[in-house]
Amino acid sequence: MAHQCLFPQLLSFSSRHVDPAIRSLDTTGIQHSEVPRRSANYKPSIWNNDFLQSLNSDYLGEIYVRKIQRLKDDVKRRFDEALEPLSLLELINTLQRLGVGYHFENEIKRALDTILPIDKNNGLEEEDLYATALHFRLLRQYGYEVSQDIFKSFKDEKDGAFKASISEDIKGMISLYEASYYAVEGEDLLDEAQEFTARHLKELKESIAPHLVKQVSHALELPLHWTLPRIEARWFIDFYKMKEDMDPLLLEFAKLDFNMLQATYQQELKVVSRWWKSLDLGKTLSFARDRLVECFLWAKGLCFEPQFGNCRKQITKTTLFITTIDDIYDVYGSLDELKLFTDAVERWDVNTLQDLPEYMKICFIALYNTSNEMACEILKEKGWDIIPYIKKAWADLCKAYLVEAKWYYTGYRPSLEEYMNNAWISIMGNVIHVHAFFLGIKITKEALECLMEYPNLVRWSNLVVRFADDLGTSTDELERGDVPKSIQCYMHESGVSEETAREHIKHLIRDTMKKMNKDRVASSPFPQPFISAAVNATRTAQFMYQYGDGHGVPDQETKERVFSLLVEPIPLMEG
The missing domain is CATH 1.10.600.10 (Farnesyl Diphosphate Synthase)
Structure with missing residues (x-):
């Protein structure tokens, strides 16, 4: 049976649906009614409808639609070219942080399946803190079961604390810090990892290279797991282009994708702004x-x-x-x-x-x-x-x-x-x-x-x-x-x-x-x-x-x- 609209008379709201007394309401009169009113003295919006309607972007054009598809096909081939497990993990991490991981969900899951085992047979070095923590974080991010115990090898057998030597591994420390935020209740080892890495990274900020300071400061300000994906994408695009091992293909794809999404958002904002103004x-x-x-x-x-x-x-x-x-x-x-x-x-x-x-x-x-x-x-x-x-x-x-x-x-x-x-x-x-x-x-x-x-x-x-x-x-x-x-x-x-x-x-x-x-x-x-x-x-x-x-x-x-x-x-x- 065909479904009919329950409220057809209400599909298009405008002032004509409102009682004349409401339609002619004077807001000044509202604010001076007999009921005592509080005021928060909110400032007016700094984004008016005229400004929002003026937003215009070329990135919705067909030329960019074709270009983004060509680049996407090229990026897919990077999964086949990443021959080592660590290279594959770094590719996934880079795509995620550039904000384009959503294009490659199937490829990412297939890749993680190939390096799923958390043992010596997955092709990763057991004593590589950076690789281990990155592996752990990506698996948890995608819903795979993985134990915190993989980090036990980085703890001292005598006192049970994390080895002092790993504090010198900046990449590894950042990676472990980010991984620790995927902890669930009762995972004390990850709690220790978070406290250990945060403390040492704050201390190391005073003595490391400027590009590392930027990366450490960004992580300490808000961990990756708690960061809004588009905010991270915008920050990481600027950071990534300065890296020595930057892949120009990934960078170009991320920039174009960001701009095309932005153009889409602008069109949506225009629609809602017109509605809000009419309301x-x-x-x-x-x-x-x-x-x-x-x-x-x-x-x-x-x-x-x-x-x-x-x-x-x-x-x-x-x-x-x-x-x-x-x-x-x-x-x-x-x-x-x-x-x-x-x-x-x-x-x-x-x-x-x-x-x-x-x-x-x-x-x-x-x-x-x-x-x-x-x-x-x-x-x-x-x-x-x-x-x-x-x-x-x-x-x-x-x-x-x-x-x-x-x-x-x-x-x-x-x-x-x-x-x-x-x-x-x-x-x-x-x-x-x-x-x-x-x-x-x-x-x-x-x-x-x-x-x-x-x-x-x-x-x-x-x-x-x-x-x-x-x-x-x-x-x-x-x-x-x-x-x-x-x-x-x-x-x-x-x-x-x-x-x-x-x-x-x-x-x-x-x-x-x-x-x-x-x-x-x-x-x-x-x-x-x-x-x-x-x-x-x-x-x-x-x-x-x-x-x-x-x-x-x-x-x-x-x-x-x-x-x-x-x-x-x-x-x-x-x-």
Whole structure:
């Protein structure tokens, strides 16, 4: 039987669908209503629609499509030319870090299968720390089972500590450091490796060659496993071109691929920017953050590959709504209003909005229309009615927001555990993951049932995002008036300094990532793109909050990264 759209009247949202009283709403009047309002004094967006529409790239042309295919075929031949196991590992590593590994997933897996044994028969030198650690990291990255015990040969038999001599092997130390971040719970040897390598690499920075200093500093700033793939690609392209053993073919392919993906992102940004401008929420609800480009960075972070363009556009829209609704709960709404809005989202019925203030009606109707439009598309394309699932995700998010609002208005200070039990939901991850799942390649009943129970994979991802958010934003949020975040909760219950509390939260991130490392390769009903998106959410959070509030504050660091990733192509020819 053919599926029909559940909400055909809502497929194209515009102001004509809104009550005239809402359509003529004066935002100045909103801000001076009788209800006392807080203000975060958010700065306006630095990325206006005119600028985004002006973005133009030649790299979508047919000439580049043909060229990238020729280069790709040439790169494939490099797998046959890599005769030694270490050469093969280095090729895989280089392709990954250049950001083009996704083109060669089948070749990479076949190559790893040929050098899978972690023993003396795999063609690698047993005492080569660099090769051993690289082998270990790549196998774990691709979900192969490999024991931490392969590093025992680098420990002293007398005292059980790592041999002092290996600290002189800079390449080996960096390789071991990066490998240690693929640890799971209980792998004490890898914990020791991480502490040992980090300590010695910090000391060695003072006495090694400049090009090694750059590599060491980059690794210590954020490990590869925690780094957003496109950020790493942009950095590594510049680093790789200076290496003595640089392969010009790989470099040319990586540059062209980066520029072609960037051109694709620009086209997607234009589409979403036109939609956002026509919706006009950024101006109508002027108390909220207007962060279109930053929301697109979240979407691109979750799934960067070209085939996920529709997913990126829809996730950007979803993240824009999350940002706006977050500000309604955190900054603008009164407690009574927030209770009404939460109830409206739970009911998911436009006929029950009469008690909402006008600004909430605007927000809800826009959310309702946009969500139902996406639901209609998925119903037509895949035969799934997803309204009950996205309704539940939004309701769960708003209920978690309401808990935090009640804490604020009553002056309640939760314990860290109580805070975390609510915060892993209020961070937005469940809404994003549910949308990402339905926008993915394949939907199965088994995976859907598992998803709506919010499996550990999603929970760990959300917690890391929450902790990274708190580390980057909690100071500013407390200054404007907000509930205590994880840092303050731990300070209060443990009587420690803010610096100590921050170190504790960083420790919780490391522990949670270990759990994530286990669950991302465990037996699961979820397709690989969804699992990758959950892991990439943690990397995107590290990226967005690495230097502060990269989502809410349009600072110089965020601006430079946007230009690097989305605006400025890499010159194909040097000089």
